[in-house]
Amino acid sequence: MFSREVDALKRLSGQKHIVPLLATFEYKNSYHLLFPWANANLRRYWAMFPNPSADKRYGLWVAKQCKGMVEGLSIIHEPPADQGDDYAYESVLQPNHSHLQRGSKPAYGRHGDIKPENILWFRNGPNTDIGVLEIADFGLTRFHHRQSRSNISPVGMGNSPTYRAPEFDMPDGLLSRSYDIWALGCLYLEFITWHFLGWNGVTQFSASRETKRNDLSADDCYFELSSSRDTGNICSKVKPAVIRWMAFLRQHWACSPFFHDFLGLVESSMLVVETNGQRPVRRITAADVKQRMERLLRKRPRREIISHDADYPGDITPYNDYSLPSSTTVEYSETIDDYSKFLDGGIPSHVQTELQATISRELGFSEVDGRKIVDIIPMLQQTLLQSFQNYKGGLSQG
Numbered sequence: 066m067f068s069r070e071v072d073a074l075k076r077l078s079g080q081k082h083i084v085p086l087l088a089t090f091e092y093k094n095s096y097h098l099l100f101p102w103a104n105a106n107l108r109r110y111w112a113m114f115p116n117p118s119a120d121k122r123y124g125l126w127v128a129k130q131c132k133g134m135v136e137g138l139s140i141i142h143e144p145p146a147d148q149g150d151d152y153a154y155e156s157v158l159q160p161n162h163s164h165l166q167r168g169s170k171p172a173y174g175r176h177g178d179i180k181p182e183n184i185l186w187f188r189n190g191p192n193t194d195i196g197v198l199e200i201a202d203f204g205l206t207r208f209h210h211r212q213s214r215s216n217i218s219p220v221g222m223g224n225s226p227t228y229r230a231p232e233f234d235m236p237d238g239l240l241s242r243s244y245d246i247w248a249l250g251c252l253y254l255e256f257i258t259w260h261f262l263g264w265n266g267v268t269q270f271s272a273s274r275e276t277k278r279n280d281l282s283a284d285d286c287y288f289e290l291s292s293s294r295d296t297g298n299i300c301s302k303v304k305p306a307v308i309r310w311m312a313f314l315r316q317h318w319a320c321s322p323f324f325h326d327f328l329g330l331v332e333s334s335m336l337v338v339e340t341n342g343q344r345p346v347r348r349i350t351a352a353d354v355k356q357r358m359e360r361l362l363r364k365r366p367r368r369e370i371i372s373h374d375a376d377y378p379g380d381i382t383p384y385n386d387y388s389l390p391s392s393t394t395v396e397y398s399e400t401i402d403d404y405s406k407f408l409d410g411g412i413p414s415h416v417q418t419e420l421q422a423t424i425s426r427e428l429g430f431s432e433v434d435g436r437k438i439v440d441i442i443p444m445l446q447q448t449l450l451q452s453f454q455n456y457k458g459g460l461s462q463g
Contacts, residue, residue: 126193227286
């Protein structure tokens, strides 16, 4: 029985971007599994390299590793159809289904615990000098048949509080593969935050999401619950702090056209509160995320992935809220020092356009007044400080 289970896990872990099983052994009547030694998990990696924005290689690396992670997750969600021993494949991660007969088809899987700590970084990866990320820790992974793939109660199930999906807290919530999509969307958002703002940005983002539970403990999950005034029913929504943070990232100087589109995918298709009814709302599938990521990487040439100076496409809707999340701070003196860069024309053209719109809206200045933006900046230091905080990094690169 053990050999069949190990064989099944080997076939699963042999997939790309999933940690491979190297060996097994028995010691003191206990069976053990041996995996490669990783250099760090993803959260530890973020802390080890706290200022990635100085290295342009990271833009392409982050994009490709995010695609790789969803490739691995899609294998878990829809295992290959040619598994030789379906019974072992199910029993290795779902022992309580031991009554299933050989030949059963466990066609749908769910990881159940996607988080940075369960993504491992290996320094020596193929085709990269930065390393490769692989999914690990299958302790909560489950495989189910078609009939039960979306009908799993969260009662008694383990979870990682930060990355749990809203349905975990709902009175009648049921868990399915889309639970992983929510968690992966959270992870993607933190990964992009690290790429733009470094480790300090990741910790500030967490602080901005914190609320107090009934037991007064801190909760930095990505959603909040409320009670409907009309019906009294419990409903959930993405925390406003998360919405503000995504808008802030879109305005950041490092937000290239690729990452602008990537953030749109996370916001519109992954961090989605699912609902039933006549027009049910559902998250995108892992296979669809994979396809969308592949399309984005094909659509955007390398320059539009790594460079904030690339022109923005015309169909992107600009954000009009230029205020920073409350937890993000920039020293006033550092911001003022960057004005010289702006006055020398170092700021990207799309940022000049957006900032001009801010000035026109808030202060009534515009090109028709006969004054260009560079002529009025010195007299607006106090008023425009908040806007300039968004572009601090970009100005210093000019």
